[in-house]
Amino acid sequence: MKKLFLIGLISLLAIPAFTQSLPRSTPEAEGISSAAIQQYIEKIDPKRHELHSYMLIRHGKVVSEAWWKPYAADKVHSMYSVSKSWTSTAIGFAVTEKRLSVQDKVISFFPEYADLKDKPFMQDLRVQDLLTMSVGHDKEPLRSVIVMQPDWIRGFLNHPIVAKPGTKFLYNTLATYMLSAIIQKVTGETTLAYLKPRLLDPLHITGIDWESDQKGINVGGWGIRVKTEDMAKLGLLYLNKGKFEGKQILPAAWVEEATSKHIDQEPDATAEKRANGQYADWIQGYGYQFWRSRHGSFRGDGAFGQYILMMPEQDAVLIITSESQDLPDDLNQVWDNLLPAFQAKALVPNPKALASLKQFNASRQLDAPTSSVAFQPLQSSIQLAKNQFDFARMQLQTKGDATELIIVTKDSTKHTFKLGFRTWGTGKTNLVGPYMLRAARVDLAKKVPFDYAGSYRILDDQSVEITLRYFESPHHWTFIWKPEAIEVINSFEPQTKISLKKM
Numbered sequence: 001m002k003k004l005f006l007i008g009l010i011s012l013l014a015i016p017a018f019t020q021s022l023p024r025s026t027p028e029a030e031g032i033s034s035a036a037i038q039q040y041i042e043k044i045d046p047k048r049h050e051l052h053s054y055m056l057i058r059h060g061k062v063v064s065e066a067w068w069k070p071y072a073a074d075k076v077h078s079m080y081s082v083s084k085s086w087t088s089t090a091i092g093f094a095v096t097e098k099r100l101s102v103q104d105k106v107i108s109f110f111p112e113y114a115d116l117k118d119k120p121f122m123q124d125l126r127v128q129d130l131l132t133m134s135v136g137h138d139k140e141p142l143r144s145v146i147v148m149q150p151d152w153i154r155g156f157l158n159h160p161i162v163a164k165p166g167t168k169f170l171y172n173t174l175a176t177y178m179l180s181a182i183i184q185k186v187t188g189e190t191t192l193a194y195l196k197p198r199l200l201d202p203l204h205i206t207g208i209d210w211e212s213d214q215k216g217i218n219v220g221g222w223g224i225r226v227k228t229e230d231m232a233k234l235g236l237l238y239l240n241k242g243k244f245e246g247k248q249i250l251p252a253a254w255v256e257e258a259t260s261k262h263i264d265q266e267p268d269a270t271a272e273k274r275a276n277g278q279y280a281d282w283i284q285g286y287g288y289q290f291w292r293s294r295h296g297s298f299r300g301d302g303a304f305g306q307y308i309l310m311m312p313e314q315d316a317v318l319i320i321t322s323e324s325q326d327l328p329d330d331l332n333q334v335w336d337n338l339l340p341a342f343q344a345k346a347l348v349p350n351p352k353a354l355a356s357l358k359q360f361n362a363s364r365q366l367d368a369p370t371s372s373v374a375f376q377p378l379q380s381s382i383q384l385a386k387n388q389f390d391f392a393r394m395q396l397q398t399k400g401d402a403t404e405l406i407i408v409t410k411d412s413t414k415h416t417f418k419l420g421f422r423t424w425g426t427g428k429t430n431l432v433g434p435y436m437l438r439a440a441r442v443d444l445a446k447k448v449p450f451d452y453a454g455s456y457r458i459l460d461d462q463s464v465e466i467t468l469r470y471f472e473s474p475h476h477w478t479f480i481w482k483p484e485a486i487e488v489i490n491s492f493e494p495q496t497k498i499s500l501k502k503m
Contacts, residue, residue, distance in 0.1 A: 021204045022229060022236075026354055029346050032056075034353040036080075036341035037064045038360050043337050048326040049305060052077060052365070052474065053228045055319040057236060058342070066361035070424060070453040070471045076207060076225035077321045078473045080302035080436070083210070084176045085234065088131060088184050088289035090191045092254040093198045097187040102128040102288075106157075106178060109185045110443035113157050121161040127182065129165040130175040131288040132262045136163040142173045142221075144438040152213055153181055169265045169286060172230045173221035176289060177213075180220030180335075188406035191218040202249050203233040211442045219442060222302075225472060228319050234300070235308040235317035240289075242342055259310075261285025283330045293331065295339060303436060304474045304492060305330050311312065314342040322472040323491060331447070342436075369467055370422050375456035383501035388439075391498065394479075394486060396456075396464065403456060405466055407431060417454045417468060424453040433470035434477045434490045 027034045037056065044051065052071040056064045066072055094100050100109075106125045107117050116122060121136055129135055135157055145155030156174050180191045185378040187194045192210045200208060202357065211223030233244065238259060240252035266273075266283040274283055275294075284292040291299050293309070300308040305324025309331075310317050320336070324330050377398035384391050393408040402425075405417040407432070418425030428449035432438060453469045460479075469476040480487040 003422070014200065015218065015343060018051060022057070023061045023233060025058075025063055026349070027056075027058075027063040027347075027357070028349050028354065030058035030063050031343040031346055032058060032063060032341050033343075033347060034350060034357040036065075037338070038353075038357045039196065039340070040333065041360070045329075048324065048329060049333075050323040051364075052321040052323070052471075053319070054321075055228050055232050055317075056338075056344075057232055057317040057319075059315050061272065062229075062232070062242070064357060064361065065228070066237075066364045067366040070368075070426060070451075071321070072471075073228065073484040075451065076175050076209070076227055076472050077306070078435075079226060079231070079306045079321075080222050080304065080348060080474075081173065082231070082288040082300040082302035082306050083220065083222050084173075085216075085300035085308065086195065086224055087176050087179050087191060087220045088258055089234070089250065090195050091127070091131065091179055091288070092258060093194070094186060095181070096251055096254060100127060102126065102131065105296055106130065106303065109182050110153060110157070113154060116154070116157045117467050119157070119161070121163075121165055122157070124269070125161065125165045126241065127179070128262075130172075130179050130182075131258075133169050133172050133175060133286055134163045134263050135170065135172050135175050136161040136168060137170055137172060138162045140170060140172050145174055146213075146219075146437070146442075150214055150441060151395055152177060152215075152217075166263075176221030177217070177219055179289075180218045184217050184387070189430050190216065191220065199234075199237075199249065202247065203230070203244055204235065205230045205233060209446070209447060211444060214441050219440075222437060223442065225447070228321060231300075231308050231319045231321075232317055235310050239310045239312060239315070239317055258288035259292075260287055260470075261288050261292050262287055281328065284428050290326065294296070295335060307331075309334065311339075314339070316342065317492060320430040321474070332468075366381065367470070368420060368423050368453075368455035369465060371457040371458045371459060371465075373460065373462075375401075375421050376458055378456075378464065380481070382486070385501045387498040387501040389498070391402075391486075391490065394481075405456075405468075417452060419454040419456045419466065421456060424455050426451070426453045428452070433473060434492070435473065436475075436492060 027037055053067045102111055104127050107122055123391045135491050145152050149155040156178055183191045183194055208226045210218045212218050212339040237244050238255055240253040242248055242255045263286050269283050281293040291301050293299055296313045297311045305322035307320040323346040378396040381395040390410045391407055394408045395406040397404055403419045404420055407415045415429055415431040418427050429452050450470055451472050456466045457464055464481040470498040475491045478489040487495055489495045
């Protein structure tokens with residue numbers, strides 16, 4: 001028994017104490033089997049789901065949590081479209097303070113774009129239509145605007161509306177950007193600054209940041225970076241109808257309105273498809289930047305498997321950060337392997353299962369790549385042809401048993417990465433890493449430095465494979481260094497090849 005106690009104590013101490021502002025409990029005390037939680041995680045296929053963290057809350061208490069090293073409790077994580085739920089929350093505060101209403105016309109906030117006010121359906125477009133992804137666009141204008149145009153507001157307003165707003169669902173990240181722009185218009189503050197005294201301070205959230213466009217507007221629909229536990233706090237706020245630590249932070253009426261279904265994603269879906277279809281959790285209805293999902297749940301949802309999953313019937317919140325390649329299976333795993341574990345009453349304590357779960361959680365890590373080829377010192381430098389990453393030169397050098405990768409960008413800036421061999425070298429870099437929206441006109445460079453973990457291995461053909469894992473992000477780069485080219489694998493995109501510069 002003493003040994004089990006020490007294992008549990010060590011695993012708890014592995015989590016930095018300053019992150020633990022939420023109360024902790026054991027799974028059994030809150031009606032869940034420790035063994036069932038461990039089995040749920042063990043059944044997740046790592047080939048399809050690279051987990052970075054999870055946190056499970058029941059009855060307001062954290063009952064299980066883990067971070068896959070080098071991901072860590074005190075590190076923020078890019079949340080992609082979970083950002084939308086934070087933007088929706090800002091709108092809720094602004095509505096409460098009567099700075100706007102959801103029935104206000106979008107164009108009314110932007111008199112400087114009066115030349116666009118007579119475009120078809122423009123006078124019909126309301127704040128509510130932005131919230132419910134029912135703008136009426138024929139296709140989402142995100143990439144054509146954020147990469148090519150310096151003025152995103154004009155780009156959005158100028159995009160043709162072909163259906164009456166409020167009648168047709170089309171996922172629309174730029175609509176969320178417009179919500180953020182409206183917050184800044186009516187408050188004179190960025191969405192993040194506006195949320196600080198109203199949401200972040202009452203929930204004891206610090207260290208959060210958010211990308212901004214060239215005008216200094218938080219991008220709204222993506223770009224927030226926040227810690228796992230801070231995600232849990234937002235989830236608890238909504239699960240508890242706007243209350244946190246017994247205080248009403250956000251009106252219960254707004255929480256109900258924001259998380260209720262306002263529009264069907266697929267109105268003609270059959271009952272069978274809604275219950276068991278591959279994307280069943282994406283056709284349960286959409287609220288104000290929250291998805292409805294099966295089993296009476298609702299969620300904030302971000303690309304590559306970022307979730308705040310709120311389960312009112314179970315009085316539970318599940319947070320997941322990951323790089324998932326199979327989003328429907330993310331939630332299927334919850335429904336199939338975790339949901340049945342929730343019981344109405346506390347369970348008999350199970351010290352052995354609890355100690356096993358805590359040891360399991362504390363041992364989670366993403367292993368560095370390995371191969372059968374032994375360590376070799378590396379000395380190589382190549383000039384690169386023009387490429388999408390703006391890399392001009394790459395160099396590998398070994399001094400003693402320490403190896404470095406040097407990337408020189410086209411502006412002649414030198415970026416040096418420590419590389420472990422069969423292990424991780426860690427450090428910080430100012431080079432913007434792999435990211436689905438890396439090409440957007442945003443202030444990513446102002447978020448430096450970025451934490452990374454680097455490793456390399458020698459492949460059987462003597463080419464060098466280098467992994468750079470940006471562990472405040474879902475993503476990593478893999479470079480395969482060959483005599484004739486550098487092959488680059490964004491972890492979320494097909495492989496690309498950078499040719500050598502012709503001399």
